[in-house]
Amino acid sequence: MSTKKIDTIVIGSGISGLTVAGLLAKSGRRVVIVEQNRKPGGALRRFTRGGIPFDIGFHYTGGLGRGQILEVLWKYLGVGTEITPVPMHPDGYDFFKFRGSETEVKAFYSYEKAKEQMCSVFPDDAAGITSYLETIKHICRKIPFYNLSLPLSPFLRDFFSTQDQPLTGAIASMVKDRELQAVLAAPAFLYGVHPEKAGLAMHAAVAHSYYQGAWGIRGGGQAVVDAFLKILSEQGVELLTGQGVERIEVSDGCVNGVTLGDRQLRAGQVIYTGHPAHLPGLVTPGSFRPAFSHRIKALEDTISMFMVFGRMNRPADLPRLDRANLYCIDRNFNLMADPAAAGNGSVLMTAPGRRDLDLSNGGDRSGEGVILMRPAEWSETMEFNENSGKRGDGYRAWKSAATENLIERAAASFGAACFDIEPLAAGSPLTFRDELGSPAGGIYGVQHNLEQFVARARTKVQGLYLSGQSSLMTGLLGASMAGLVTAGEIMGLEETWDRVRK
């Protein structure tokens, strides 16, 4: 560690941490990133099993079109040239089918095509489909991340208020078919909130980026992490991995550094990108008033998932995976309840590695990988929580039964070819608790819903800021924006925004 004074310590190396570090470093600040995992990247990391690279959290994103926010931000940060976006197939879509029904719907990554398809499957709701999609577009015209001519401050002050209207009410007032209602609510999977609790504006902010056109990235989320690490290192940003912060040091209401094991790093600014529930326990006791600590510890987590990462031995038997994510769901808004024992609930299947294949790299085996998912509850794995690290035979038996069950359900949903999937790894609520730092294995941090106020970037402690997907929006796009907003809180919101979009 060089002896030069550190301006800002960023805790966490997910995309929020990398983005905020990049923005601050580009403005000449000296930044150190501290990551408790051995490998940086948070939910964007890839891992390899059986020679096949798998993405943990990155499956597709919006915002990478010319002049769109991620393209603009990444160009500004200098990572744009290091990352190769791969547009989804021109006929790419989220494919929906329903248990006990013949209906099939392709929710294309295009407003025009999605509208045409939905209107042809649900002709009685054609007028409602049009007005719903127009409503989403209308809402997003007021979001600066989609309309780069807008200032940031009014949006941050007013947009995600609890004045938002309930999503299910809005959808049900426009379309009557229960299968169609489910299709329109399904982007809720991308921010992990039960539709019954979701707000229309947050839903629109997430759904819009896909209806506008979706992208993969060559090399998956890991390619984004690697690009950032390269550029950040050139800018003198230091990265400490495998080092958990034990304490964020606060005195007289001001932050003055962090303690890591046997040493201290001093800095006048600390940005915490982890799960908000852990923050009160990390700061010097007494730094926050009880009201704040109580509130953020009580924030409800997003849904967890059970995932199977496997090898598809005969990929040609599931041709749709080249251009689609597959969903088998219930009618209406009951998308996320998963009484696992009853065998109901949603099943998702995706193969991002097949779409983003690096054809120039003959050894790239990511195309063989397939990921199965279903919503999961913390209570399913809670009993195995005790033996962290070595969880023992009970957990292994549970996981293997859950894997078998999910493959069976995928086969029932998408075809017998799923029985050919050879499971290589599985992720449970416990896995995500440990890998992502969510107390109950939530895959997107805390819920952005109608019922709770999340913790935004600024705190009452001078120099201590929050970022991460819990603080603003979820996903690659949302978490990147959270990084931008936190950098803006430090360097001036509109000034930072102006520099990025110039």
Add this chain to the structure above:
Amino acid sequence: MLTDQEIRERITEVISEEFELEPSRLVPEATLYDDLGLDSLDAVDMVVAMEKSFGVKLANEEAIKAVRTMDDLCRLIINLKK
């Protein structure tokens, strides 16, 4: 059913504990911002603390924006409890 006086006492108790303020400062005429030093960041915590303690929904209440003093806050909660 709490009496108005009991509600006022409970509000004083909650604010004193949650915001670490001396109960003697929480007189009806005390303004939340100037006299008690609370700011816009505290406002959210205040709303959540009141909602939790009294089982009311404040977030969508237009009236919350007009609250300036301890007395305003007490009146609002008393009204919502009716």
